[in-house]
Amino acid sequence: MDPVLLLQMLAAAIIAVIVYTAIGVAPGTDETAVLAPVTLALVVAGIPLPVVLAFFMAAIVAKKLTDSIPVSVAGIPGGVMSAPMVEHALILKREGHATLAIRKMASGSVIGTLVAIPISLFLAFLLTPLADVLGQYASQIFFGGAVFLALMSKEKVISLISIVLLAALIQGLRHLYWGMGVIPEGQTVFISFFLGITIGPMMFNLAQLTVNSERHKMAESEPKQIQIYGNDEKGQLPNPFRILTRQETVSAAASSVLGSVTFFMSPVGITIFLGEVMSSWVKGTVNKASRALSSMDAVTNASYIAGILIPLAALGIPMSPMAIGPGNAFFNAPPVLTLEQNAHHLMSFSEITIASILGAGVALLITYPIAVRYARRICIFVFKHIPHEAFLAMFFSLVMLLAYMDAGVMGILGVMVLALMAGLLNRWGVNYGVQFMTLYAAPWLLGLIA
Amino acid sequence: MSEKKNRFLNVWDDSVSGRDLLLSLCISTPLTLGGYLLAPAQPPLPLILGLSGAILGFFINALLFRPKRQLQTGEEK
Numbered sequence: 001m002d003p004v005l006l007l008q009m010l011a012a013a014i015i016a017v018i019v020y021t022a023i024g025v026a027p028g029t030d031e032t033a034v035l036a037p038v039t040l041a042l043v044v045a046g047i048p049l050p051v052v053l054a055f056f057m058a059a060i061v062a063k064k065l066t067d068s069i070p071v072s073v074a075g076i077p078g079g080v081m082s083a084p085m086v087e088h089a090l091i092l093k094r095e096g097h098a099t100l101a102i103r104k105m106a107s108g109s110v111i112g113t114l115v116a117i118p119i120s121l122f123l124a125f126l127l128t129p130l131a132d133v134l135g136q137y138a139s140q141i142f143f144g145g146a147v148f149l150a151l152m153s154k155e156k157v158i159s160l161i162s163i164v165l166l167a168a169l170i171q172g173l174r175h176l177y178w179g180m181g182v183i184p185e186g187q188t189v190f191i192s193f194f195l196g197i198t199i200g201p202m203m204f205n206l207a208q209l210t211v212n213s214e215r216h217k218m219a220e221s222e223p224k225q226i227q228i229y230g231n232d233e234k235g236q237l238p239n240p241f242r243i244l245t246r247q248e249t250v251s252a253a254a255s256s257v258l259g260s261v262t263f264f265m266s267p268v269g270i271t272i273f274l275g276e277v278m279s280s281w282v283k284g285t286v287n288k289a290s291r292a293l294s295s296m297d298a299v300t301n302a303s304y305i306a307g308i309l310i311p312l313a314a315l316g317i318p319m320s321p322m323a324i325g326p327g328n329a330f331f332n333a334p335p336v337l338t339l340e341q342n343a344h345h346l347m348s349f350s351e352i353t354i355a356s357i358l359g360a361g362v363a364l365l366i367t368y369p370i371a372v373r374y375a376r377r378i379c380i381f382v383f384k385h386i387p388h389e390a391f392l393a394m395f396f397s398l399v400m401l402l403a404y405m406d407a408g409v410m411g412i413l414g415v416m417v418l419a420l421m422a423g424l425l426n427r428w429g430v431n432y433g434v435q436f437m438t439l440y441a442a443p444w445l446l447g448l449i450a
Numbered sequence: 451m452s453e454k455k456n457r458f459l460n461v462w463d464d465s466v467s468g469r470d471l472l473l474s475l476c477i478s479t480p481l482t483l484g485g486y487l488l489a490p491a492q493p494p495l496p497l498i499l500g501l502s503g504a505i506l507g508f509f510i511n512a513l514l515f516r517p518k519r520q521l522q523t524g525e526e527k
Contacts, residue, residue, distance in 0.1 A: 389515050390511035394507060398504050
């Protein structure tokens with residue numbers, strides 16, 4: 001591989017680690033919302049794909065390592081994926097072991113990453129022959145995926161109904177753009193719709209602020225309270241294999257394998273399920289919580305890495321919640337990448353392998369020791385100095401920019417309309433997976449109904 | 451009536467003040483879109499300037515406004 005490209009990959013990974021270490025700590029930051037727009041912007045800007053992949057892998061590993069920090073020190077999730085871990089982390093915190101929680105979780109992350117990369121590449125190797133067959137039935141697979149995820153979710157009825165409704169809205173907007181001559185007939189708008197779904201929940205929240213009765217419900221006389229107790233680690237460099245007991249290492253590794261194999265399922269669901277199973281036969285509250293936390297953090301990492309690597313290396317269509325959400329830009333970022341000609345087709349297996357290992361490796365080497373040692377100080381810094389308004393405004397303006405690039409002022413309008421609907425559905429329990437799968441299946445589905 | 455007492459709004463799982471949120475949106479969005487529109491029309495310059503606008507906006511907002519959440523710190527027992 002070209003040394004200049006390798007250097008660029010290294011630089012991209014380091015930038016990703018710095019940025020996403022900070023974002024990971026911020027409360028409420030959703031993986032899809034914070035990763036998808038940035039990845040998309042990088043791909044559309046024409047940055048070489050291996051560089052973007054190194055950036056992306058470093059970003060997820062760093063973010064996964066650091067979003068456990070607020071969970072363990074303050075009991076608030078740093079992202080959607082860490083929400084299931086709060087309960088167990090609070091047990092450790094209550095017992096006075098807040099720093100133990102972060103050590104167990106971060107070490108679980110390391111195991112998850114180390115196991116998932118080789119397993120995913122091996123699975124990708126096995127699944128490659130399927131790619132051509134799957135590619136022919138992409139629309140049907142996405143529709144099937146939407147139905148499957150809807151049936152697996154808590155709110156099955158509204159999830160199933162919303163597949164048809166969202167598809168109608170998406171195709172309606174596309175025909176509106178064609179009819180008005182904003183977009184040449186036949187050219188399909190994708191990016192702005194994708195972003196509309198991505199920031200739906202945030203947009204819905206912002207829109208609520210303009211409604212008097214809703215705003216009163218969101219008003220608080222006291223700001224959010226966050227308590228941080230505990231001391232920082234001292235001493236030599238942390239070693240994940242020493243922090244975890246032998247049994248914890250084994251169950252974290254086993255969970256990672258299962259998390260990788262189930263790459264096409266919802267990572268949150270798998271995380272909760274495996275966390276409960278792995279800790280069910282452990283006695284003692286502290287031990288039980290430690291086992292659950294290390295295994296759960298390992299699964300989230302593994303299902304994320306497998307969810308992006310397997311579709312990328314083997315299939316060429318985004319067939320997992322991870323690939324269709326945060327990593328979507330690798331599969332479909334018109335005009336640079338399309339479903340027929342994307343990162344799967346343009347990158348060789350060895351490029352994918354090198355970029356992933358480099359990105360994940362840089363993130364582990366930098367973020368793991370920092371997370372274990374300075375968890376408390378990082379939290380205090382972000383909570384004290386970075387206002388939530390700055391995050392909200394940054395993502396809002398990023399989405400506006402990308403929507404404008406996609407379809408001008410009409411693109412911005414389209415994003416707003418779709419975001420309101422997607423945000424409402426999200427609040428009612430229709431998860432991102434269902435919505436993204438619908439976005440892909442929409443032309444086929446409405447063609448069928450019409 | 452309760453407008454005075456309830457100075458904080460819970461948006462996306464954290465406390466913000468309505469005024470600061472509005473101001474930060476008014477700082478970030480023009481910087482981002484302005485960077486894109488005013489850049490020389492030679493790809494990928496518009497996108498790069500747009501993204502720089504977003505990052506610049508983030509730092510300006512971070513310096514200008516104080517986080518509303520309240521932090522209590524202490525030693526582990």
